[in-house]
Amino acid sequence: AQRVTQPEKLLSVFKGAPVELKCNYSYSGSPELFWYVQYSRQRLQLLLRHISRESIKGFTADLNKGETSFHLKKPFAQEEDSAMYYCALWRDDKIIFGKGTRLHILP
């Protein structure tokens, strides 16, 4: 069965420090993976998708098929990055979400 695992429920990082939000997936085919973000009192929104290999708000994510991972990274955390982050796998016309990681940026 397809599964998305985000091992950390909460990650606290000091402002200016690097950020890495972990995501591992279980899927036998070629995955299409995404990161979604939900800021406080805002709607869930797409942060980035692996096929476009883009950098949004300084975040990047690289698909590692060997390790079945799609970790989200940012070199220098900013206070406005505090939010809930969801890794997601798309297949069969539906998105399977991980449980999410709450990123808390400390001043």
Add this chain to the structure above:
Amino acid sequence: KAGVTQTPRYLIKTRGQQVTLSCSPISGHRSVSWYQQTPGQGLQFLFEYFSETQRNKGNFPGRFSGRQFSNSRSEMNVSTLELGDSALYLCASSLDLRGYTFGSGTRLTVV
């Protein structure tokens, strides 16, 4: 352009009642998906509609149903409400079946 609109924003219902939630997708988007978000289970897929046809369904009991109209608007219905149905129900629309745009959700409280 207008985003995904969900109505109502908040609902309080009693156990045993039924409820209907509405979702208006972004103009031109023909795919509409529904998710249930709870603190314990996170985001769980309910169902997806495309051109009025349900193409995919998650692991929810038959009390949860939905439909899509010819203008792509979608409704979700939950019958015989249980306390455990209290959640934020999110609707998402998509043009290319991958990049979903989410609405603000309907927060349902069952008492």
